Amino acid sequence: MSQSKSTFAFGSDRLTAGKALALARGATTGELTPKVMERVRANRDAVARIVAKGEPVYGINTGFGPLCTTRISPGQTSLLQVNILKSHSVGVGIPVADEIARLMLVLKLHALSMGHSGISENTLKRILWHIDERITPVVPSQGSVGASGDLAPLAHLFLPLIGLGQVTRDGVEMPAAEVLREYGLEPLELGPKEGLALINGTQFIAAHAVCAVEKMQRCLSQADIIGAMMLEGLQGSLMPFHERLHDLRPYSGTRHVAHRVRNLLKGSEILEDHIDCERVQDPYSLRCIPQVHGASRNAWLHLKELVETELNSVTDNPVVIDEELSISGGNFHGQPLAMALDYACLAASEIGNIADRRIYLALEGNQTDLPKLLMKDTGLNSxxxxxxxxxxxxxxENKSLCYPASADSIPTSMGQEDHVSMGSISGRKALQVLENVEKIQAVELLTAAQAFEYRKPLKSGWFLEKAHELVRTRVSFAEADRVFATDIEAGLDLIRSGALIRLLETVSRKKALGLKTEFDPLFETF
Structure with a gap:
């Protein structure tokens, strides 16, 4: 018996990264409740009264940017909103993934539904239609400077509302006008301020941040698992993970990682076999796993908290509080997320950096019973x-991508927008770094599994034994050279699927290993 989908009330329920992804993926349905629509209608009426008064309010009856002093007649306010979508559609580059474009729709619909943007009910319903029917606008990846909103990508996102631009359906790209005709829909006629409300906002940056939150969480969880397997393969010491040590420097991320690794190695025969060895201490890439992985976890937590604030904020301009108060401010500026994404980018890169050092360590052949290059017959084999x-x-490559985009600013709009965040670049870079980290983790997983094999017949903890078995269902032990690219692809599939994390959850339930800590609500949910 299939479970019914949960429902999310736009403009009313609190949005999280996980809920946003569920909406974008169709796992959760969204709705516009009568209460929300009443609030939106009241705000829309306030804008209509502002227009009727004739008093200048930015973007409602004036031009945009450096043209903010140019008055627009009441009869031209609708054309003004259409023109802003057309003129700001200047994006270039490879289109963003459909999931990111759908996330942009979800995030923008939630922000507009809060009732401070002067948007119409029909516009909200049409955006929801795009989400429900998975008619996804094509959005170029380049062109936003991350202030005054993600203007160019958001303009492309909403061209289909007026019958322009391209969309994808079932992976096939086609003109938006053609799809609207097929569904018997007419292009929308935008009212005062609507075009500006649609393109002002941080939804391009925020959509990338949402994806980064999910992808980075997966990388961090797997980093601990693979690091523990590598610790066993290299016969590393468990003492650097001792609870008493981390009580003396109690960062939440560090304590969390140390606790996880201790539990992953519970009952290990491999650890017991070398408990009295003469080696005094391990190299940093093993010994400092809690400190390095933990610091990156703290960065992830910072990003997650800021993303949740952003997802439930009004980020367009001007903000219409009521008929008497419209504020032309800077809520569209991407700096809060831009800086956090740059921090997360560095934190993710370090997870890959330390993993590469463990991979190199495993190949040196300096550990007992571990052959050089993890293969006995080398020379003939590499x-x-x-x-x-x-x-x-x-x-x-990741190190070169760690230069903070938010450290740069190039003035735009004839000096009106004289400081910008470049947060769109921060978001794109963060995802690129995380994708590279996934590939590094695939290599470390294969390397750790190969080293792990040389510890037989000794057994590790129950979970790591199961994890090794899972790897071996995809990639066999290598006794001679082969096309290792195939192995890496299989390892990458494991990493991207999150299979190791799901296995850990299953084993935790079956064996009651106590793998949860007081920090798990922070680090394991979003």
Whole structure:
């Protein structure tokens, strides 16, 4: 018996990254409640009265940007809103993924439904139609400077409302006008302020941030699992993960990682076998897993908290409080998310950087019973040597992407917009770095599984044994050279699918390993 989908009330319920993704993926349905529509209608009426008074209010009866002193007659206010969508559709580059474009629709609909944007009920209903029918506007990835809103991408996002631009349906791109005719729909006629409300906002930046929150959480969870497997393969010490040590420097992320790794290694025969070895301490890439992984977790938590604030904010301009108060401010400025995304970008890069160092460590052949390059018959075979070249290349690429986009600003709009956030670049870079980290993790997973194999017949903790079995269902132990790109692709599928995380959840329930801590509500939900 299938479960019915949950329902989210736009403009009323609190939006999170997880809920936004569920709406964009069709796992949750959205609705516009009568109470929300009444609030929207009242705000729309306030805009109509402002127009009737004839008093100048930015974007309602004036031009935009440097043309803010140019008055627009009441008869031309609708044409003004159409022209702003046309003139601001200047995006270039490869279109963003359909999921990001749908997220933009979800985030914008929620913000507009709060009733401070002068939007009409029909416009909100049409945006919801696009979400429900998965008719996704085509949005170029480049062109936003991240202030005065994500103007260019949002203009492209909403061209279909007026019968222009391109959309995709079932992965096929086609003109928006053609799709509207097919569904018997007419292009919308925008009223005063509507075009400006549609293109002002941070939804391009925020959509990338939502995806980054999900992807980074998955990378962080898997980093601990793969790091624990590598610790076993290299016969590393568990002492650096001791609870008493981390009570003396109690960062929440560090304590969380140390606790997870301790539990992942519960009952390990491998640990017991070398408990009295002569090695005094491990290299940093093993010994400092709690500190490095934990610091990145703290960065993720910071991003998640700011994203949730942004998702439930009004970020267009001007903001119409009521008929008597319209505020032309700067809620559209992307700096709050731009800086957090740059921080997250660096934090994600470090997860890949330390993973590459563990991969290299595993190939050195300096550990007991672990052959050089993780293969016994080397010379004729190169073993795992070249896999580390790939992780090194990806780690280096990530370092070059860590320059903070938010540190830059180029004035636009004839000096009216003299400081911009470049947050759209921050968001795009963060996702690119995370995709590279996933590939590095695929290489580390294969390397750790290969090293792990050399510890047999000794067994690790129950979960890591199951995790190793899962890897072996996709990639066999390598006794001789082969086309390792195929192995990496299989490992990458495991990483992207989150299969290791789901396995951990299953094992936790079955074995009651106590893998949850007081920090899990912070780090494991969004």
């Amino acid at each position: 073993g795992y040597m070249m896999l580390q070249y790939t992780s090194a290349a990806l780690a280096s």
